[in-house]
Amino acid sequence: MSHVDQLIKITDEKNSEDRFIGVILWVLASLLSIKSEFDHKKPFNPVLGEVFNCSWKAGDDPNSKHIVSYTAEKVSHHPLVCAIYMECIEKNLKINANIMTKPIYSGTSVKIEIFGEMILRLDDKNEEYNITFPKVYARSVVTDPWIELGDSCSISCAQTGLKAYIEFEVKSFYGDTINQVFAELKNKNEEVFCKMKGEWDAKLEFIFGKNEKDRIIKSHNLRDISRQKKRVRPIEIQEDYESRKLWKDVEEALKNEDYQQAYNLKNIIEKQQRLTDKLRKEKNLTYLSKNFYKTKINYDKLASSFSSKTSNNSEYFKLGYRWMHKNWSC
Secondary structure (H helix, E strand, O other), X not given: OOOHHHHHHHHHOOOHHHHHHHHHHHHHHHHHHHHHOOOOOOOOOOOOOOEEEEEEEOOOOOOXXXXXXXXXXXXXXXXXXXXXXXXXXXXXXXXXXXXEEEEEEEOOEEEEEEEEEEEEEEOOOOEEEEEOOOXXXXXXXXXXXXXXXXXXXXXXXXXXXXXXXXXXXXXXOXXXXXXXXXXXXXXXXXXXXXXXXXXXXXXEEEEEXXXXXXXXXXXXXXXXXXXXXXXXXXXXXXXXXXXXXXXXXXXXXHHOOOHHHXXXXXXXXXXXXXXXXXXXXXXXXXXXXXOEEEEEOOHHHHHHOXXXXXXXXXXXXXXXXXXXXXXOOO
């Protein structure tokens, strides 16, 4: 998410195919962040209504006016759904995402299925890109943990007809090759105009042309795509439900190695969560999001827009609704 230079660069590309490849590069660079930020320590469990806000300033110019804002909110507890919204007003770019995660434990590994979708909208180009997610595998979590991606994800744009199904290969039991990724990029006529191969955490090659004579190869190294430092408001002016303020005392107790105090403070937050949830149920009320609104979706129409080659997203589709940010239609 923090590769905002690559994100806003998409809007500057002149043709739809270059913009589409730009989206692929941004998505894969964002997935690479999962690996670079992976820590086998257990994070805090977000409570319903918890919000994290931040922003990034694009480019190296301190006077840059290209600001990308970010809001994430836990909008549902059962099932666990996080809604995300990003926006760059100066570039007329918006992103709305709904993410459900389901961990499956097997020995010393954890498979994390990521259900949901991300919609990236370029208002100036009248384009919307629908994005799904691969599976994440945490290996050797007890000894020397490491991350790999598996299965597939899809990226498609209904307005241009461009689509790609990106296949992630997990390490085989006998082989040493890791992090391999492959994709065929197709146009509105279902013709392959480009093939992609390489490593999802390093170098990628985009191969154009149907034969050796016409072949053109464009290389990109995902590690060379810069990440910008996020900017977060000081805790003193944050709302009580914002992540850093909500967990401030627990984090401080952990830093001081006062684990009993951290446990007690964590229990207070979670107990308040359960009491609030109980009161809502008694009064037959549903949670009202601070930043997102719930809208119905057509299951059959949405499911048919994703290929059977991609990860099974049925758990998300069958919710029958999605959360959209209040600024999405502005």
